Amino acid sequence: MGKIVLKNICKNFGEVKVLENLDLTIEDGTFTVLVGSSGCGKTTLLRIIAGIGPATSGEIYLNDEEISDVAPGRRNIAMVFQNYAIYPNMTVKGNIEFGLKNNHVPKAERERLISEIAESVGLTELLKRKPSALSGGQRQRVALARAMVKKPEVFLMDEPLSNLDAKLRIQMRSELIELHKRLKTTFVYVTHDQVEAMSMADKIVLMEKGVIQQQGSPEEIYRNPSNVFTAQFIGTPAMNILKLPNGCHMGFRPEKALMSETAPYENCAYRTQGQVLTREMLGSETLYKVMVAHVDGSSQPVMVKMTEETIAEDRSVRIAVPEKDLYFFDREEARIRKEEKPGQYEECLRCLREVRT
Amino acid sequence: MTLKSKKEEAGGKKKKGLRSFLSNKLPPYIMVAPAIIFFLLFTVYPIVDMIILSFYEWNVIQPRKWVGLWNYKYLFDIQIDFKIALQNTIVYTVSEVFFLILFALIFSVWLQKDSKVNAVLQRIMFFPHLCAMLAVSVMFSWLMDENGLFNMVLSFFHLPGLRWLNSSSTAMMSVVIVSVWKSIGYQTLILLSALKTIPADIYEAAALDNTGPVRKFFCITIPLLSPQLFFMLITITMSSFKVFDSVRMLTKGGPGKSTVVLVYYIWSYAQSNLKYGVAAAAGVVLLVILLILTFFYFRILDKKVHYQ
Secondary structure (H helix, E strand, O other): OOOEEEEEEEEEEOOEEEEEEEEEEEOOOOEEEEEOOOOOOHHHHHHHHHOOOOOOEEEEEEOOEEOOOOOHHHOOEEEEEOOEOOOOOOOHHHHHHHHHHHOOOOHHHHHHHHHHHHHHHOOHHHOOOOHHHOOHHHHHHHHHHHHHOOOOOEEEEEOOOOOOOHHHHHHHHHHHHHHHHHHOOEEEEEEOOHHHHHHHOOEEEEEEOOEEEEEEOHHHHHHOOOEHHHHHHOOOOOOEEEEOOOOOEEEEOHHHOEEEOOOOOOOOOEEEEEEEEEEEEOOOOEEEEEEEEOOOOOEEEEEEEEOOOOOOOOOEEEEEEOHHHOEEEOOOOEEEOOOOOHHHHHHHHHHHHHHHO | OOHHHHHHHHHHHHHHHHHHHHHHHHHHHHHHHHHHHHHHHHHHHHHHHHHHHOOEEOOOOOOOEEOOOHHHHHHHHHOOHHHHHHHHHHHHHHHHHHHHHHHHHHHHHHOOOOOHHHHHHHHHHHHHHHOOHHHHHHHHHHHOOOOOHHHHHHHHOOOOOOOHHHOOOOHHHHHHHHHHHHHHHHHHHHHHHHHHHOOHHHHHHHHHOOOOHHHHHHHHHHHHHHHHHHHHHHHHHHHHHOOOHHHHHHOOOOOOOOOOOHHHHHHHHHHOOOOHHHHHHHHHHHHHHHHHHHHHHHHHHHHHOOOO
């Protein structure tokens, strides 16, 4: 069990309000990823859950029990830090054992736990080494082992992969996913990397300026963004957002746009013409930057991602997006969904049609 | 090739060798020469001369007279004042090391938090280090006078006054108090700067590991400060073994011989008794003690020091 409920959390650093009246429920056993740009308050939130950076006001519940005033060491929560925070003066074994000793676990039990955990993260050979004699990946494992050995109800991870090289990061990513499946405990993971968030999470909590912008499964966040921020934060390259004459915004994902030199695309809701500015060959797909004639008469660059790579730079092209792949946002950048606000939705569609005719 | 041309070539090679020596190999030696000359002249030569002198009897006026190991016999066998000086020096050094490290640790942990009060306190604490020992000694001889401020404070609390520098039982303690007061700010500053380099997340990890404050201090703070503590141990030991000016100013080795320390002993034998041979022998003993101590520290304790 490891369900976390945050109610009305506020956090101020002096005059600066980082979090204001934040509510969040993290379900037991989920892999929840807090994602957002630097300074959005995600690490602050994690530290509040851990108890090492207490909230200015608000309540935290772990399994329906309030833990707002419980010391970090008594919350049954373990944390993996961005810089690992391994005790440099202790051996690998000493690091893993330290918390157990503090909790007066008998020696025989300690030995059993350490060998079990060391085995599971592949540290058995390194138990006598000092951290200075370990590589980045090995240190990461020590930090993990130290967290795991306490058998906590919740694992908190603060960008644990950001100090690893790209290859190792991908490997550790899948190891963490496996670990979560094996332990079936609640994981709360902080990252600024949307790819990491998409690939690991059961649930993504997207934050900006201390406010939760949207929360949901990776698919939901990708397919059904609630606002311009979410739409542009998730997905690479970011969603193209174009302003409509009525002040609303229209968006489409680069991978959903159709582009060719000849096809008329008559059944598509959005159609325009443009000129290819640059072409980036990424292997399986190609990224085009295209300057398009915009609905208000100006021209604006958009990104188009395609699996074909036949179109050369400087060529004139037609670009189109079917209605199902178009997203509309109001003047406050909130999503206009067809089922919620059919009137506004139709108006936006009409704007597009008028321009075409 | 003719013989002549071979000779010429050999000559050319020699010339080339000489030129390369002059242009490549010599300049570095010229660069370090002033330092080396100073070192040889003012460090190596006096040490060697002191060792040689310790086997002679000499009073500056008459020529040196070979006496073999008699000077050493004089130190350890004939007179007891050298043993007293050695004993006093050890007491002084142990007290200095103990109290300085203890108080520096306490003050640095206390002043660790960034606040305006602490910033002011740090500067105030460092101030005595800037004062000359001479001035400090004069000030403390007033404060420690039998009618001085210290006794006034004691009598205010209805406590009996002390004779501080004038009693053989309190004189050494008084000298230690003065020098601890003078250097505590400097030592605190060293530890304080080291404390600030310990990453905050290590303490946070310790908090999550349910670490109590005492265990946190002894299992994390002290080991992470060990390089600085080791440095302090060595420098305080060295400077304490060589203490002179405070003793000279405050007590002149008295009352009786209660505050005679090694360097004061050497100085008084050379300057007052004109027994340069005995003084040199004592100097050699001091040198050997310092060498042994340094060796011991590095050999035994270096393994316990954790370098990040």
